[in-house]
Amino acid sequence: MKAGRFFSLAALGTLIPGLGLLAAGRRGWGKFILTLVGLGFVAAVAVLIVVPRDQLAARAFDQSQLGIVAVGLAALAIAWLVVAVSSLKALDTGRLPAGKRLAGALIVTVLASVVVAPMAVGARNAWTQSNVIETISQGSATAPELKEEDPWKDKPRVNVLLLGADAGEGRDGLRTDTVILASIDTETGDTTMISLPRNLERIPFATGTPAGDALEAQFPLGFTDHTPGNLEFVLFSVYRNAPQYVSAEVFAGSDDPGADAVKLAAAGALGVDVDYYVIADLTGFADIVDAIGGITVDVNYPIPIGTKKLEGAGCTQARDWIEPGADKKLEGPEALWFARARCSPGHPTFDYASVGGSDPIKDDYNRMERQRCVMGAIARAADPMALLTKFQSLAAATEKNIKTDIPAGMFPAFAELGLKVKNAKITSLTINRDVINPGDPDYDHLREVVEEALTPAPDVEDSIEASADAGTGGSTAAAQEPDGTNEPTDDGGSTDPASDLTETPDPEKPVDVTTAC
Numbered sequence: 001m002k003a004g005r006f007f008s009l010a011a012l013g014t015l016i017p018g019l020g021l022l023a024a025g026r027r028g029w030g031k032f033i034l035t036l037v038g039l040g041f042v043a044a045v046a047v048l049i050v051v052p053r054d055q056l057a058a059r060a061f062d063q064s065q066l067g068i069v070a071v072g073l074a075a076l077a078i079a080w081l082v083v084a085v086s087s088l089k090a091l092d093t094g095r096l097p098a099g100k101r102l103a104g105a106l107i108v109t110v111l112a113s114v115v116v117a118p119m120a121v122g123a124r125n126a127w128t129q130s131n132v133i134e135t136i137s138q139g140s141a142t143a144p145e146l147k148e149e150d151p152w153k154d155k156p157r158v159n160v161l162l163l164g165a166d167a168g169e170g171r172d173g174l175r176t177d178t179v180i181l182a183s184i185d186t187e188t189g190d191t192t193m194i195s196l197p198r199n200l201e202r203i204p205f206a207t208g209t210p211a212g213d214a215l216e217a218q219f220p221l222g223f224t225d226h227t228p229g230n231l232e233f234v235l236f237s238v239y240r241n242a243p244q245y246v247s248a249e250v251f252a253g254s255d256d257p258g259a260d261a262v263k264l265a266a267a268g269a270l271g272v273d274v275d276y277y278v279i280a281d282l283t284g285f286a287d288i289v290d291a292i293g294g295i296t297v298d299v300n301y302p303i304p305i306g307t308k309k310l311e312g313a314g315c316t317q318a319r320d321w322i323e324p325g326a327d328k329k330l331e332g333p334e335a336l337w338f339a340r341a342r343c344s345p346g347h348p349t350f351d352y353a354s355v356g357g358s359d360p361i362k363d364d365y366n367r368m369e370r371q372r373c374v375m376g377a378i379a380r381a382a383d384p385m386a387l388l389t390k391f392q393s394l395a396a397a398t399e400k401n402i403k404t405d406i407p408a409g410m411f412p413a414f415a416e417l418g419l420k421v422k423n424a425k426i427t428s429l430t431i432n433r434d435v436i437n438p439g440d441p442d443y444d445h446l447r448e449v450v451e452e453a454l455t456p457a458p459d460v461e462d463s464i465e466a467s468a469d470a471g472t473g474g475s476t477a478a479a480q481e482p483d484g485t486n487e488p489t490d491d492g493g494s495t496d497p498a499s500d501l502t503e504t505p506d507p508e509k510p511v512d513v514t515t516a517c
Helices: 003-015 019-023 027-050 053-059 063-091 098-136 210-218 235-245 257-270 282-291 332-340 364-381 384-389 391-401 408-422 443-454 460-469 497-501
Strands: 157-166 175-185 191-195 276-281 295-299 303-305 320-322 325-330 402-404 426-430
Touching: 003 019, 003 063, 003 098, 019 027, 019 063, 053 408, 063 098, 063 408, 098 391, 098 402, 098 408, 157 257, 157 282, 175 235, 175 257, 175 364, 191 364, 191 443, 210 235, 210 257, 235 257, 257 276, 257 443, 276 282, 276 391, 282 332, 282 391, 295 332, 295 364, 303 332, 320 332, 325 332, 332 364, 364 408, 364 426, 391 402, 426 443
Parallel strands: 157 276, 191 426
Antiparallel strands: 157 175, 175 191, 276 402, 295 325, 303 320
């Protein structure tokens, strides 16, 4: 066999298992392996065409299937190498010079590496993914029992509490400085994010579980020691303090009683069932943002970097600034300051009159708004290809910094739902002083606001049709004053019913998260 033919067949035998054996006269084995490869290729293409994208994503979070994929890819990689080496040996009749035979071996080695390396990476990623799911999923005393095969069948909304935890320098224990409820429509993926003020007082606990019943019995007037302004009895202190006041037995099965207590507090305050929590260590937040390739947000005013509160009053000078701008790309450390900064001596040149006349960074509610912006940006930044290239770093950051009481078996369902959320509408409800006074909270009013925010709005076309039907003869009616007289529009024409659906901004209604960031 000539050297050129030897090199070509060795290369083809490596890229297409069985072809080299067939060319070397090992027809039985060659045809058998080629048939297996062909069937495998057809099956893979069929899966990609037939199985919906969301179901494929779900399988990437199924622990049992991840194990099968990892073992299968590892076995396939070994088998591919064995066939490639066998083909090379079968093609080598011993008549070529040693140098050319070595060149053929090098060709096979390089090509086999190109083919096998992705399989090895895939097997490693599958094992890693399975381990991450196992590590971050915790036992819960408050999570609902849903059927893993069809959890959303009778559940139009699933409510997940997003907690940003900070043990912080000089702090005794952990505080949940960020408390955001993500209420997700399980059919459309539309999500409403609701931030609770960190210093909310007299917060009630939802009942219906042993832990909730015990906390409510201990604090029938809400989480308080009856001392106004005591920071040991506000929302961010629930995680550390509340479980200490009840028997540990009521949190049986929980790996994180503090997180369960915050769930019960948020549910009691908002008047909704909080199904699951996801708690992130804010010190590792930057690693997660870097692992997904950064986030893009609108920066509406300067954000200080590196400021700290002084013992007395005021703050240290910023060592740098995140300057205002639209669609700004933030890496991990910048994203962390964007989300957390609430201490600022004021930017030296920025015109604060353009954003309300004062330094907004000092307003805790602006901080809450920025945090919801970050959540929305993360949801939209999860590009599959980008994540694949940084999978191991993302997995390491996730495993180290995130915990949840979402059962491991529910991850596939949440993966499918996550794809819907990525392309759905994300709105934000600001729970500020226009809605509730943290020091003197009216929880009945707060619950009414939340209920209205989470009630699906009527379809615009249906509303227009209903408005038209209400007019004389089914035609569009002109706008009317309370006394029933028609009020002409500015241009002398009749009022467009659709315009009646456009409302001025209301502090008690959710707005699209992109309007703020």
